[in-house]
Amino acid sequence: MKQFLITAAGVFAGLVLFLVGVPFLLISMAANATRPEATPSHAVLSLDLRESLSDQDPSNPLAAFGRKSMSVMSVIETLRRAETDGKVKGVLVRLPEGGMEPAQADELRLAFKHFQAAGKPILAHSQGLYPSGVVTATYMLGASTGNLWMQPGASFQVTGLANEDIFFKRLFDKYGVKADYEQRYEFKNAVNPYLHDDYTPAHKESTLSWMGSIYRTGLTTAALDRKKNPAALQAAIEAGPYLAEDAAKLGLIDKIGQVKEAQTAILAKAGDGAKLVDFTDYMRANHERSTGSGPAIAVIEGEGAIVTGKDGTRNPFTGGSTIYSDDLSKAIYDAVDDKNVKAIVLRLNSPGGSDTASEQILAAVRAAKAARKPVVVSMGTYAASGGYWISSQASAIVAQPTTLTGSIGVYGGKFALGPALAKYGVDVRETGVGSPYAGAFGMGQEFSASDRAAFAGWMDQIYANFIARVADGRHLPEARVREIAKGRVWTGAQARQLGLVDEIGGFYQAVDKAKALADLKGEVRLKRMTKQSSPFEALEGVLGVSATSLKTLAAAAWIMGDPRAQSTLDGLVDERLRSEGHAAVLAPRPGAF
Incomplete structure (x- = not known):
């Protein structure tokens, strides 16, 4: 029996290495082999915000294989480096069609303003603004560039801010489910959808309060950047929706043009021979970690x-x-x-x-x-x-x-x-011993x-x-x-x-x-102290073996395994x-x- 268990354990370990180690090594080799090209002498960075942003880069080095997105922190840090890079002449921003998290837009706006203060232009292009999420935040960010373009015939539906909640109380009552919760206190409404069938007065008051604050902040900031009266800007926005051409006539945007035309315009400002460079490629090529000593x-x-x-x-x-x-x-x-x-x-x-x-x-x-x-x-x-x-x-x-x-x-x-x-x-x-609690x-x-x-x-x-x-x-x-x-x-x-x-x-x-x-x-250097796992450490916690063992066993898998094997580690959930x-x-x- 002992020998059988040892053999079974060995087979299981080999299977794991076969299915995980080999493709992992192949992916790592491919990733390391792909190096961004050198930045041309006249470059315009193309920043695409149409995919969702996280606030920070993941500490897990393998997370990049599960999604393709940037973080707010990586964007603002890269823009700071680009300010002093003589090769970078400007930035083209592709705005999302829906809303952004307002604080993300605020952080990016500050970065845009700092970049422009260095004498470098930013052009923002939108293929439409639709009432999905906090679209006023997207508009505010585009307005901060002072050069906001929209595609011909695109929709400008920036008319306000709405939030929708789903309440389950009547469904629970129908099927006999009881949500039994204590709250401290009336504004702690995270579980209200399970306890009520509508907003309580406190829930409504709190929600309208923070929504109103966000809405006013976005409009006031956009009015400041576009040099408009806030009340007049609000009235114009709330009278919509509009097509892009009408928004341009009202001074809500700067110009109508296709993406290609916007690219041509920003490249012309960058000088002869200017080229568009993907923002993520520039970010990877110019990624810096704190080195040196001193404060x-x-x-x-x-x-x-x-x-x-x-x-x-x-x-x-x-x-x-x-x-x-x-x-x-x-x-x-x-x-x-x-x-x-x-x-x-x-x-x-x-x-x-x-x-x-x-x-x-x-x-x-x-x-x-x-x-x-x-x-x-x-x-x-x-x-x-x-x-x-x-x-x-x-x-x-x-x-x-x-x-x-x-x-x-x-x-x-x-x-x-x-x-x-x-x-x-x-x-x-139920049965038990000790206190009824x-x-x-x-x-x-x-x-x-x-x-x-x-x-x-x-x-x-x-x-x-x-x-x-x-x-x-x-x-x-x-x-x-x-x-x-x-x-x-x-x-x-x-x-x-x-x-x-x-x-x-x-x-x-x-x-x-x-x-x-x-x-x-x-000048004081910034030193990142947050733990960054190595690729082997990222697998260590799941496989239950040491990083050193993984390196050794993965090398064996590389020799004996099939490179076409696929990873099967999907669906693990931290509960x-x-x-x-x-x-x-x-x-x-x-x-x-």
Whole structure:
């Protein structure tokens, strides 16, 4: 039997290597063999924003095989390098037809303005603007270039901002499903679609508040860039929709032309012999990582839901983002231990997640401050709920005006499925030992009165902890924090007025703030501290063997394997983040985004 198990294990290992190792090595070799061409002496970068953007590059090196997209951070950093590159003469931007995440548009607008301040033009071209997502953000970004073109006959449907939610309460009632949740408090509406059949007054008030703030910000910014009266611009936009030709007559755009004509126009400005260069090719050819010694500002990035543990268990070929508390806190502690690091910029883009994981990361933030290393948080599209928990005690917080933050609250509970299953002859029974609370989160029935009382008391304690951390970090009375908390989502502009955010701006404004707090002068290098897995490490967590073993065994697979074998590692799902039995400090993600 022992020999049989050894043989079976060997066959399984060989199969895994055959199906994974060989194609992986082939892909790696192909990727390394493909090098971007040198930048021509007169280049116009072609930046295509029609595919979705993440906020940050994935730490997983294999994620690029699962999707083709850029990150906001990689775009703004590449534009900074292109400003001083004498070969780059301008940028052509292809705008998406639908909406963009507003804070992403804000960050890119700042980068565009900085690039233009270096004396280099940007031309934005649109093949239509349709009411999908926050289309006002797309228009605002295009308007910031001062050279916004549209294709002849294209639609200009920038008339407002709408958000749609689906409510399941009546469906649950019909089939006997009970969503049994506790919320702290009325604005913590992430689970409202399960509890109600329409917006509650608080839900409606909160949603209209942040939507109105985002809408006003986008229109005011577009009016500023187009040198128009904000009220007049709003009236013209809301009187639409229009075709491109009408939008041009109203001064909403600059010119009508096909993509080819726009390319010809920007190339003419770049000089004789100018060529279009794909933005991603230029980015790869000019990718730089911090080197050298001397004073540095650590850049630490985190994107996605916040969970406990460390990376290494998810599908290595997916690009999904998750903040693992062990990894992010370790990056902060590494920055604390690095004698050259004088300050930290923590870039966050997260709607929240686990309260305990958020607290673990916050402890690392406190440790950095105790070591006299200022921590400045740069907020992306979201830094809400658990994302704000992490940020609350930073040395300073910098957010875009349309960042969604706050959501200082907590919820938790379960779905009671027993009555629904009973209708189909399925009975759920429970047995156990110890306190009756041990089975409180069973799906067979709703909370008992005693279980609900115990659970609600625990939720109150989590909420009180959240309030205390915000009050301490933001130097606000607890009573004031309770007044503006209750789970309510605020935009960055609103949060600045409430004292939850220090400054309005983007990543490079956060870098400037960190320099000032650390009393650093002149040019300071940025040192990335976020863990970047090697390709072998990315597979290690899934296969359960060491990176060294993988290298050795993959080499054997290369000799003995079939190069045509295909990978079968699809569909692995990380299910660590569950709401049942836990307190979730997670903000709602608006459907419009």
